[in-house]
Amino acid sequence: MSEQRVAGTAPLIQARGLTKRFGTFTAVDAVDFDVQPGEAFGFLGPNGAGKTSTMRMIGCTSPISDGTLLVLGMDPRTEGAKIRGRLGVVPQQDTLDNELTVRENLIIYGRYFGFSRPECARRADELLEFVQLTDRGKDLVEPLSGGMKRRLTIARSLINEPDLMLLDEPTTGLDPQARHLVWDRLYRLKQRGVTLVLTTHYMDEAEQLCDRLVVMDKAKIVAEGSPRQLIERYSTREVAEFRFPAGVQETLDGQFEGLGSRIEKLPDRVLAYADDGEAVVIAARERGLHPETVLVRRSTLEDVFLRLTGRSLIE
Amino acid sequence: MTAAAMTRPTQASPWATAGRVFEHRARQYRRLYRASLFGSFGIPALFLTAMGFGLGTYVDRTPDTVLAGVSYVQFLAPGLLAASLMQTASFEATYPILGGLQWNRIFHAMAATPLEGRDVALGNIAWITLRLTLVGTIFAAVIVAFGATRSWLIVFAVPVAVLTGLAFATPIMAFTATQRTPDKFAQIFRFGLTPLFLFSGTFFPIESLPTFLQPVAWLSPLWHGVAVVRALMLGTIGDQPLLAAVHILVLLAITFGGALLAIRTIRERLKRG
Ligand SMILES: Nc1ncnc2c1ncn2[C@@H]1O[C@H](COP(=O)(O)OP(=O)(O)O)[C@@H](O)[C@H]1O
Ligand SMILES: [Mg+2]
Numbered sequence: 001m002s003e004q005r006v007a008g009t010a011p012l013i014q015a016r017g018l019t020k021r022f023g024t025f026t027a028v029d030a031v032d033f034d035v036q037p038g039e040a041f042g043f044l045g046p047n048g049a050g051k052t053s054t055m056r057m058i059g060c061t062s063p064i065s066d067g068t069l070l071v072l073g074m075d076p077r078t079e080g081a082k083i084r085g086r087l088g089v090v091p092q093q094d095t096l097d098n099e100l101t102v103r104e105n106l107i108i109y110g111r112y113f114g115f116s117r118p119e120c121a122r123r124a125d126e127l128l129e130f131v132q133l134t135d136r137g138k139d140l141v142e143p144l145s146g147g148m149k150r151r152l153t154i155a156r157s158l159i160n161e162p163d164l165m166l167l168d169e170p171t172t173g174l175d176p177q178a179r180h181l182v183w184d185r186l187y188r189l190k191q192r193g194v195t196l197v198l199t200t201h202y203m204d205e206a207e208q209l210c211d212r213l214v215v216m217d218k219a220k221i222v223a224e225g226s227p228r229q230l231i232e233r234y235s236t237r238e239v240a241e242f243r244f245p246a247g248v249q250e251t252l253d254g255q256f257e258g259l260g261s262r263i264e265k266l267p268d269r270v271l272a273y274a275d276d277g278e279a280v281v282i283a284a285r286e287r288g289l290h291p292e293t294v295l296v297r298r299s300t301l302e303d304v305f306l307r308l309t310g311r312s313l314i315e
Numbered sequence: 316m317t318a319a320a321m322t323r324p325t326q327a328s329p330w331a332t333a334g335r336v337f338e339h340r341a342r343q344y345r346r347l348y349r350a351s352l353f354g355s356f357g358i359p360a361l362f363l364t365a366m367g368f369g370l371g372t373y374v375d376r377t378p379d380t381v382l383a384g385v386s387y388v389q390f391l392a393p394g395l396l397a398a399s400l401m402q403t404a405s406f407e408a409t410y411p412i413l414g415g416l417q418w419n420r421i422f423h424a425m426a427a428t429p430l431e432g433r434d435v436a437l438g439n440i441a442w443i444t445l446r447l448t449l450v451g452t453i454f455a456a457v458i459v460a461f462g463a464t465r466s467w468l469i470v471f472a473v474p475v476a477v478l479t480g481l482a483f484a485t486p487i488m489a490f491t492a493t494q495r496t497p498d499k500f501a502q503i504f505r506f507g508l509t510p511l512f513l514f515s516g517t518f519f520p521i522e523s524l525p526t527f528l529q530p531v532a533w534l535s536p537l538w539h540g541v542a543v544v545r546a547l548m549l550g551t552i553g554d555q556p557l558l559a560a561v562h563i564l565v566l567l568a569i570t571f572g573g574a575l576l577a578i579r580t581i582r583e584r585l586k587r588g
Contacts, residue, residue, distance in 0.1 A: 052588075056588060059427055061423075061426050061427055061585065061586065061588070062586055062587075062588060063586060080431070081326075081429040081430075081431060082326070082429070084427060084428055084429050085428070085429040087427070089427040091423065091424075091427065093420060094420075095419070095420040095421055095423050095424035095427075096419065096421075096424075097339070097343070097419055097421045097424075098419050099343045099346060099419075100342065100343065100346075104342065108338070108339050108342060109424065109428070111335050111338060111339075112335050112424075112425055112428040112429065112430050113428055113429060114327050114331065114335070114429070156424075160428075
């Protein structure tokens with residue numbers, strides 16, 4: 001697929017004070033970030049955080065309201081068409097043509113970029129192979145499963161051998177098996193050195209795919225780093241989760257103080273953050289707490305998000 | 316330079332980029348043309364038989380000053396030709412356009428590539444032009460087969476009827492791009508097109524309307540179209556060539572104005588997402 005450009009270490013995307021307003025509402029509020037060649041960069045945040053608005057500005061389909069943005073070293077305001085010619089875009093909502101076959105969808109998309117018909121046909125066959133849809137090539141798009149449509153959209157976004165891929169929630173709404181198939185393809189692209197920018201509100205997706213990510217909430221970037229760095233910075237190594245029988249948790253006010261380095265009370269469970277989760281569980285027993293279930297697990301980006309915003313990623 | 320960069324086409328002209336949108340629409344049509352062609356032959360034949368000959372038998376029996384020796388089917392055929400392209404054009408400027416913006420969102424897919432709103436608008440207008448030309452040519456062939464034209468100038472009547480259709484297509488397309496649902500389309504058809512269909516000289520000369528109503532016809536693009544199409548098919552275009560030119564200019568002005576507007580509204584819509 002696309003080879004990395006060797007032109008130094010200039011970032012492929014550079015945003016400073018990037019802002020998107022819809023009327024008086026600010027969807028993206030002065031965010032700064034860089035995306036380096038070859039990395040998989042993520043925007044992690046809940047619905048409405050401003051991820052899609054950011055992606056559409058990078059994709060040069062939505063004009064920026066304020067700040068500066070450089071994509072592939074060019075200004076979207078003046079060189080939008082040229083930039084778009086080198087991007088591979090997987091939008092949040094599928095934009096496939098249900099009236100055409102799977103293969104035709106790829107060919108016609110290649111034509112948008114101005115490739116010759118034989119060239120489009122050749123690439124279409126190659127890409128169908130890559131996303132494991134060769135045997136569906138002659139079928140209409142409509143009866144395909146959600147996961148297949150997503151893979152087709154990914155194949156479509158690769159037809160111009162993009163320098164940079166923008167994936168907006170690539171697996172939202174897919175069942176676990178379909179998600180893993182998509183992840184597997186994205187992982188391969190990553191190994192080939194394709195630069196990926198993706199948004200997600202799944203912390204496991206961010207952890208699996210992203211070398212580096214920013215956490216977005218309410219139009220702002222609240223943290224930036226690799227998944228591991230973020231967990232180290234904003235959480236502990238482990239978490240002990242306590243669940244109590246209905247009605248009991250409310251009666252236990254104050255009894256968790258001092259267990260681990262931090263306590264989060266969620267409606268259905270209590271989380272105790274500590275580098276040694278087992279020790280916290282033992283300490284809780286010694287205090288006479290009798291949870292229904294106890295789970296000790298490693299910290300995830302979900303915990304980072306909870307720490308940063310006081311809310312869960314998926315409401 | 317990477318391999319990808321070398322095979323990447325260079326900057327294309329606006330004609331070429333709009334052409335890619337046109338190509339997409341044409342590819343979609345390949346699946347539908349059989350059913351659609353049947354309608355293109357069937358509807359005109361039905362109308363000409365029922366109205367031209369059925370109704371015409373009665374009309375032609377009455378002593379007549381307005382039609383001036385022209386048989387009713389010959390009077391009616393040009394009106395039907397222009398009106399039918401008005402309807403095809405209006406349909407093509409509503410549902411398929413809203414579909415691409417709202418339902419399957421293929422126009423948003425285009426906007427994520429080197430194509431942009433202008434290409435989407437112009438490519439669709441080009442597609443509608445071809446579609447109207449096909450429908451109009453078939454309609455004209457049926458008219459000729461029915462012996463309902465007096466002049467070989469019907470050859471020029473088809474492009475004028477196409478232009479009449481476009482004068483509806485472009486402004487309606489501009490409106491469609493501001494909509495999220497098809498709710499208002501039914502109103503356009505019911506309260507916009509149906510009265511025009513009835514009162515633009517399609518079925519009877521507007522001279523039969525009360526005098527104070529007659530100038531209103533100037534506001535109807537269909538009336539301008541019907542007037543020229545009829546003059547061509549009856550062979551009377553030479554009688555008032557200047558008036559015919561004015562009619563054409565009005566249609567051109569509406570078409571171009573509508574196209575500029577459509578480029579704007581489609582562009583805005585694609586930016587909004
Ligand atoms: N075209 C638009 N017009 C008005 N508001 C919008 C538009 N697009 C998005 N928004 C608003 O901007 C905010 C961020 O939306 P979005 O970027 O889609 O977030 P995310 O992708 O993170 O879910 C939301 O509150 C949304 O309602
Ligand atoms: Mg989104």
